Amino acid sequence: MGPARGFKKRRRPEKKADAAVKAAADLDSGDWWDEFSERITGPLSLSKEAGRFESVLKISRKAFNYICSLVREDLITKTSNFTFSNGQQMSINDQVAIALRRLNSGDSLLSIGLSFGLNHSTVSQVTWRFVEAIEERGIHHLQWPNSEQELEMIKSKFEKMQGLPNCCGAIDSTHIMMCLPAADASNKVWLDPEKNHSMVMQAIVDPNMRFRDIVTGWPGSMSEFSVLRSSGFFKLCEKGARLKRKKMTELGGPEIGEYIVGDSAFPLLPWLITPYQGKELSESMKRFNNKHLSTRMVAQRALTKFKDTWRILQGEMWRPDKNRLPRIILVCCVLHNIIIDMGDEEGGATSAANCHDMSYKQQICSFSDKDGVPARDKLSQYLSSRLPP
Incomplete structure (x- = not known):
């Protein structure tokens, strides 16, 4: 975590x-x-x-x-x-x-x-x-899968959703609002793109909307790419210590490594697959984007449910202690997972809009790793090969 x-x-x-x-x-x-x-x-x-x-x-x-x-x-x-x-x-x-x-x-x-x-x-x-x-x-209650069996169960559930093989999680970020005096120059770093004072929370979730890795404490002015790059999860993946095993999807087919999915605010990496961008997309690219969107929606639903349940994080927190607030966020994430682990149906209803950052515009990250492009193309090729003749 x-x-x-x-x-x-x-x-x-x-x-x-x-x-x-x-x-x-x-x-x-x-x-x-x-x-x-x-x-x-x-x-x-x-x-x-x-x-x-x-x-x-x-x-x-x-x-x-x-x-x-x-x-x-x-x-x-x-x-x-x-x-x-x-x-x-x-x-x-x-x-x-x-x-x-x-x-x-x-x-x-x-x-x-x-x-x-x-x-x-x-x-x-x-x-x-x-x-x-x-x-x-x-x-x-909040940790990355610590056994191969547990990770295989997660990958199996993701594949059953939309057919994406070897997917280990979905990543998304949200903003926790803070009410800070605008006159204080030191508070400008907390101004996010929508001119709100906020703290960023990044989360990787499994198919059951359980948080598997979270990062928080960074100011709202930071991009989702910057927050990701500062995380321990990023460093582990770049070193090959996480999301490193590979799997032949079928005899003679493309070799697809473990990965997580995220929206276009994140960089395209060998282990972080984002959607195709642009207006002139082929039919196979459009199909891939649709399946990709449906799969990563689990992260949006998780964050929406999270903020709907733990409403101390939903509105503007007046003059929050910037050292204590990340710990409160972390504990609410642990409680979110406990509710799921206990089979609890009382953990708060999810908004039908599945929107945890109302009025925020979609960020776009233009960075693509040289190995990320072929990784996404292989995944798209695999999905196309599974279509009925």
């Missing part, structure tokens, strides 16, 4: 997923929510669904229990005196629920505090401790 800038990972024993699932089964899931939901006040309490767990926290009870089991040890070991307005001390479940509400609602610290009878500073501290705990205990 490409690390989020500003995140320094500390070494700790990794809690395995199966152990965490077992621990989740031991959590008290009965009376806690009834008591917690009674604390809800303000506009949220007026909703018809205010008493329904999934409508407030946007995840299933199963996923919530699992998340609590992941962070329980870290939250217990940190001294805390977090209490509600009546003096009652917060449980681990309380802290996780408040943090999740802060991340998935997009509401301000003050609004969240009013909803649960807390000071806004307490909401901030609870959320940040939760972010730190997920960084340590949940990061194994």
Whole structure:
């Protein structure tokens, strides 16, 4: 995984997923929510669904229990005196629920505090401790496939989509808005092409919309090519340490190496296949572009779902800490994957538009590696050869 800038990972024993699932089964899931939901006040309490767990926290009870089991040890070991307005001390479940509400609602610290009878500073501290705990205990949910069998399953699913063989992922980027004072000259670097202050997030996803590699922390002024080139994933691929194996697609046919697909904002490389550009395209090129588009749409859907679910990242964040924001983005990516890994259907609906960067124009990268052109042509040739006579 490409690390989020500003995140320094500390070494700790990794809690395995199966152990965490077992621990989740031991959590008290009965009376806690009834008591917690009674604390809800303000506009949220007026909703018809205010008493329904999934409508407030946007995840299933199963996923919530699992998340609590992941962070329980870290939250217990940190001294805390977090209490509600009546003096009652917060449980681990309380802290996780408040943090999740802060991340998935997009509401301000003050609004969240009013909803649960807390000071806004307490909401901030609870959320940040939760972010730190997920960084340590949940990061194994966000990683590149670590076995040949897992990677083969991914390639098989991609091929079933539109017939693209040996495809290992789809890449895309999105902008996380920030509200920064325009008068401060130092903030100009964060101005993106649409004149918004933003931070870039680049993601490579699998067919199930699970994030497999992310890079964030770079200012919105950087192009998608520049962000890619700065990533650990790029360096590994260029060294031949990733996406290096090759496969004969058929006897006597072209040899096609492993690759990911991306739109025209990315460079054409031997391991990153982008669509054909230009107006005068042959029929085979047009067919290739259509299949390529349908395949890479999984990345657009993933980022749209991601920003729809974790709404703290959807709007403009006022004066965000530029070191903490990448870590919040990373944790939301981990939570996105946990929801998928748990088979959760409550992780937020995907916008029908599948557009995670509204009003942003398509960037165009003119760079083509000398080995990228024949790699794309071989793939196009293979797809044409599979057409019925």
